[in-house]
Amino acid sequence: MAVFSDLVDKVVFISGASKGIGLSIAEAFAAQGSKVIMNSRSIHQDHESVEKVKQAASENGFTTIPLALPADTSSPEAVKELYKTIKNHNDFGTVDIGINNAGISKDGLFIRQKEADWDETININLKGIRNCCQEQIKMMRKTGGSIINMSSVIGQHGNTGQSAYAASKAGVIALTMSLAEEYARSGIRLNSIAPGYINTEMTDNVNDEAKTAWEKLIPMGRIGNSEEVAQVALFLASNCSSYMTGQTIGVDGGWFRR
Numbered sequence: 001m002a003v004f005s006d007l008v009d010k011v012v013f014i015s016g017a018s019k020g021i022g023l024s025i026a027e028a029f030a031a032q033g034s035k036v037i038m039n040s041r042s043i044h045q046d047h048e049s050v051e052k053v054k055q056a057a058s059e060n061g062f063t064t065i066p067l068a069l070p071a072d073t074s075s076p077e078a079v080k081e082l083y084k085t086i087k088n089h090n091d092f093g094t095v096d097i098g099i100n101n102a103g104i105s106k107d108g109l110f111i112r113q114k115e116a117d118w119d120e121t122i123n124i125n126l127k128g129i130r131n132c133c134q135e136q137i138k139m140m141r142k143t144g145g146s147i148i149n150m151s152s153v154i155g156q157h158g159n160t161g162q163s164a165y166a167a168s169k170a171g172v173i174a175l176t177m178s179l180a181e182e183y184a185r186s187g188i189r190l191n192s193i194a195p196g197y198i199n200t201e202m203t204d205n206v207n208d209e210a211k212t213a214w215e216k217l218i219p220m221g222r223i224g225n226s227e228e229v230a231q232v233a234l235f236l237a238s239n240c241s242s243y244m245t246g247q248t249i250g251v252d253g254g255w256f257r258r
């Protein structure tokens with residue numbers, strides 16, 4: 001694993017950190033000595049994930065215990081409360097790095113799509129990121145910071161049966177570019193990550209035949225893993241990317257090339 005010494009003791013907030021990509025990101029930051037705040041709707045009950053992050057820190061000689069804060073990121077009120085808790089917390093008190101990763105996918109052909117599914121997808125995947133960015137930017141305005149928003153390769157080229165998901169993820173890219181320009185002079189960098197096909201629970205329900213078809217489409221010939229996304233998050237959060245803002249970084253085995 002790469003070492004980013006400037007991440008030691010930095011406070012990093014990760015939404016959707018109970019499993020998949022978010023959990024791998026939380027483990028990766030803990031291994032760098034960052035102070036990790038883990039969020040999902042029920043993270044306070046997810047002792048196993050919190051323990052994994054604690055272990056990643058201790059295996060690398062750090063003693064920081066992650067802070068687990070449940071909240072539905074699609075609710076502005078819940079996110080405001082969450083950030084109040086962080087601000088008032090003796091050991092944390094602020095956020096230096098925001099990783100807005102929580103997301104869902106509810107797939108189906110457009111003409112059969114229920115309005116409720118559209119709304120839920122947009123509310124979690126796009127408005128949830130808006131809610132978190134707003135609180136993070138308020139916190140970082142004087143100190144600067146780095147915000148990484150989770151998009152998807154699907155937000156860059158669309159996909160049959162994923163119109164709501166694609167629209168939400170394209171929205172994440174546009175939101176990130178706008179905020180990057182708006183807050184560059186406050187020392188806040190905002191970038192998006194656009195993963196391709198990554199092995200997590202979200203992609204578990206894809207059958208083997210379809211998986212093989214995807215693998216054929218991916219130039220590197222394989223599905224990615226969540227640790228490979230986490231490494232890019234470390235880079236974007238660290239000073240190694242100090243002159244990068246407003247970018248969308250693909251982590252997709254060469255699938256979508258710009």
Ligand code: NAD
Nearest residue numbers: 016018020021040041072073102103152195197198200202
């Ligand atoms: P996952 O389903 O394994 O994990 C999603 C996480 O988000 C969980 O921790 C879940 O509890 C949390 N979450 C969902 N709704 C929430 C809410 N309202 N408030 C707070 N937390 C909430 O998914 P994953 O595959 O790890 O995906 C993580 C992110 O990466 C998502 O934004 C997803 O769209 C994106 N992504 C995934 C892939 C992939 O192939 N897995 C590809 C591209 C982009």
